[in-house]
Amino acid sequence: MAEAQALRKAVECGVPDNDKYMHPTLLKNRGNWKYHDRPRPGVLHHVSHSGDQVWSVRAGTQRQMDTHTIRKLCDIAEQYAEGFVRFTIRSNIEYIVADQKKVDPLIAKLEGEGFPVGGTGNSVTMVAHTQGWLHCDIPGTDASGVVKSMMDQLYDEFKNEQMPNRVHLSTSCCEINCGGQADLAVIIQHTKPPKINHDLVANVCERPAVVARCPVAAIRPALVNGKPSLEVDEKKCICCGACYPPCPPMQINDPEHSKLAIWVGGKNSNARGKPTFMKMVASGLPNNAPRWPEVNEVVGRILRTYKADARPWERMADWIDRIGWPRFFEKTGLPFTKYLIDDWRGSRANLNASNHVRF
Amino acid sequence: MAKPMHPTPNLDQLETGPWPSFVTGLKRLAKDKDYVVDVLGHLEHSYQTRKGYWKGGTVGVRGYGGGIIPRFTEIKDEAGQPVFKDAAEFHTLRVMPPPGMHYDTATLRQFCDIWDKYGSGLIALHGQSGDIMMQGCTTENVQKAWDEINEMGFDLGGAGPAVRTSMSCVGAARCEQSCYDEAKAHKAVINSFLDDIHRPALPYKFKFKFSGCGNDCMNAIQRSDMAVIGTWRDNIRTDDELGKKWFARHGMNELINDVVSRCPTKALQIKDAGAVRKDAHISAVALDGKQCLEIDNKDCVRCMHCINVMTGALAPGKDKGASILVGGKSHLKIGGLMGTLVVPFMKLETEEDREKLVELAQSIIDFFAENALEHERTGEMIERIGLVNFLEGIGLDVDAHMINTPRTNPYVRTDGWDEEVAKIEARKKAAA
Incomplete structure (x- = not known):
């Protein structure tokens, strides 16, 4: 019997049908919704062409959840909602109810258990959250702690809809940028070339593959202390860390010299202008665990300036488009340094080829 | 303890x-x-x-x-x-x-x-x-x-140089802006590539993402090698009752500042009710007894902004489907890339429509598997070989929707020009 169990063959079932996991009113009205409104922050009210209605109550979670927390969320779904939940791309949980009377008690219960209700419309919603020190093999910083610190600071902005438009945040623990494009992103920016452990390179790294990874061709094979290894042309090196995942002896992470950078103006939506990439506006911030106060100061400053100055429906990118970059730096008080002028491929498209100047 | x-x-x-x-x-x-x-x-x-x-x-x-x-x-x-x-x-x-x-x-x-x-x-x-x-x-x-x-009926996702786990928005299940059944498309595509998910053998990762409209809640355009983003071909639908309700609540200032002036292609105008154009591509929603918001749907790029602001008063059309964009990715190695539009519109209503989507995905993955360098994403490969070579490789015709502007430099050998024109004419004839 033990042997039969050990030989169980995987059923390659793929993605399951979602019908059986979906609230029955959603299933019934699938593809037939007419409009929605938001009765209050954290609540979406959808109306179907059939006349059916649902209320979705959205709450923030820590994403990295222990089973006790998940069971607590399930208890709430069973006692105060109708037993069905879904998660958003930003790790918020949504409870779906077809009875409006359940909305207020559900909100009270969620808030009472410490899950903030919000994250809808023109709020600051939960950070797109990566792995960091908790589980990643190449992280320059943590993700969960950065997210916790940021969301503690932005708690009221999550629970209210007081921003000009929605604000999406992300964090990334290396320059691969797993967190993705966002209105405001916090990303590791290494400032020193990798420190190479030449004793290990030959055994651990496939050297030609490592050479090929470098975006600026700064890595070449070399014989160091009689052993085949790799060397880095430190004048060419842009400290991106691309060599580190395929070759861990090329240590890029440094407790002091791996800094944090802030990027703004990324937008995936096609609404109004085309989607935009975010741009680096600050760097050199210390990797100051456990609460990253210097990062939070800059994040708070940018968001407060945006909140005070942008017009309704302007995302971060739309706002900066209107006011221009010089005024962005002026209003936020962030220094515009030479490192923010693009010199990567295609960079001339990012220079001002006009005499458009705001005075 | x-x-x-x-x-x-x-x-x-x-x-x-x-x-x-x-x-x-x-x-x-x-x-x-x-x-x-x-x-x-x-x-x-x-x-x-x-x-x-x-x-x-x-x-x-x-x-x-x-x-x-x-x-x-x-x-x-x-x-x-x-x-x-x-x-x-x-x-x-x-x-x-x-x-x-x-x-x-x-x-x-x-x-x-x-x-x-x-x-x-x-x-x-x-x-x-x-x-x-x-x-x-x-x-x-x-x-x-x-x-x-x-x-339980669940399966493992991808890791390494493989097709990766996908995401689709809430979409048709709860959103009036959904332009296709995202979940069905998601399942049809992903479950066609289980071998490529479970046994990594591609040059590098390959991601699909499914968003039901241009709001792109799944961030498909910059986070997926093949993005399926909903859109529609016919006119924006309008609901006069909800239009009047919106206007009564928000007024003319918000209509002008937040809706009309934010339309990226100037497709919106405020008109007296009697002056609304009668063409087939014009739609209009009533604001009060006197004035209407007129939409020239030929100019509209389906960006979703006005629909987001005036939900229900305005809604996506009925002739729905999706655009396909290829090559989105994040920073390493050559910098972030947005997906490039390669299919302006395809229907995604029936099983046959979804089979065509799977076939397109298959030809893109086959081409990627054969032509990308080790650790090169689809977008990087396209940057290296040029969009035209990619399109020819997967059997798609060029289309002016794929570009922001035509070429701004003369560095191209054009001695095949007449043949290309002849092909385009032949296609036009065949389609007529």
Whole structure:
């Protein structure tokens, strides 16, 4: 019997049908919704062409959840909602109810258990959250702690809809940028070339593959202390860390010299202008665990300036488009340094080829 | 009762403040599990020294080459033994969620039961590729946990140079802006590439994402090699009753400042009710008895802004489908790339429509598998070989929707011009 169990063959079932996991009113009205409104922050009210209605109550979670927390969320779904939940791309949980009377008690219960209700419309919603020190093999910083610190600071902005438009945040623990494009992103920016452990390179790294990874061709094979290894042309090196995942002896992470950078103006939506990439506006911030106060100061400053100055429906990118970059730096008080002028491929498209100047 | 906790002065500071604390959750698990006591010690060590200490390796389940993210501790004592021995192995199972991430509580509870039994009890909902991440498992327990998860009807996602787990928005299940059944398209595509998910053999990762409209809630355009983004061909639908309701509440200033002037292609105008144009591509919604908002649907790019502001008063048309964009990716190696439009519109209503989507995906993946360099994403490959070579490789005709502007330099050999014109004329004739 033990042997039969050990030989169980995987059923390659793929993605399951979602019908059986979906609230029955959603299933019934699938593809037939007419409009929605938001009765209050954290609540979406959808109306179907059939006349059916649902209320979705959205709450923030820590994403990295222990089973006790998940069971607590399930208890709430069973006692105060109708037993069905879904998660958003930003790790918020949504409870779906077809009875409006359940909305207020559900909100009270969620808030009472410490899950903030919000994250809808023109709020600051939960950070797109990566792995960091908790589980990643190449992280320059943590993700969960950065997210916790940021969301503690932005708690009221999550629970209210007081921003000009929605604000999406992300964090990334290396320059691969797993967190993705966002209105405001916090990303590791290494400032020193990798420190190479030449004793290990030959055994651990496939050297030609490592050479090929470098975006600026700064890595070449070399014989160091009689052993085949790799060397880095430190004048060419842009400290991106691309060599580190395929070759861990090329240590890029440094407790002091791996800094944090802030990027703004990324937008995936096609609404109004085309989607935009975010741009680096600050760097050199210390990797100051456990609460990253210097990062939070800059994040708070940018968001407060945006909140005070942008017009309704302007995302971060739309706002900066209107006011221009010089005024962005002026209003936020962030220094515009030479490192923010693009010199990567295609960079001339990012220079001002006009005499458009705001005075 | 588990063994005593390691001191965690740094992590303790993450238990204060109003946002839900992952540290509090881990400590709760640590009451019963030596495993999590050591996970907390391990993480505290990272906080103190500001470095990560997990390394990869090779751990898998029978029959699959991916789906498990192996992690072994690098915090060792002088004798080479793990300092946090109960957390010496901390592997993750990536499990593909139902499209739209819908769950009944019984299913979530079942995941919890399995993970209390075999794993750390820590589950991330969800990872940045969309996986349910069952975090923290020993090598010995990986297969056992997987067997039970698989019995539930769930499957492992991708890792390494493979097709990856996908995400689709809530879409048709609850959103009036949905332009196709995202969940059905998601399932049809992903379940056609299970071999490429479970047995990584591509040059590098390949991601699909499914968004029901141009709001692109799944961030498909910059996070996927093949993005399926909903749109429609006919006119924006209008509802006079909801239009009047909106106008009564928001007024002319908001209409002009927030709607009309924010239209990226100037497709909106305010007209007296009698002056609305009668052409077939014009739609209009009443504001009050006198004035209407007129939309020239030939100029509209389906950006979604006016529909977002005036939900219900304005809505996507009825002739719905999706645009396909290829080559989105993040920073490394050549910098971030947005997807490029390669199919302006395809219907996605029937099984046959979805089969065509799968066929397109198959031809793109086949071309990628044969032509990309090692560790090169689809967008990087297109940048290297040019869009035209890519299109010819996958059998798509060029289309002026694919560009922002035509070429701005003369550096191209054009001695095939007449033949290309003849081909275009022949296609036009065949289509007529």
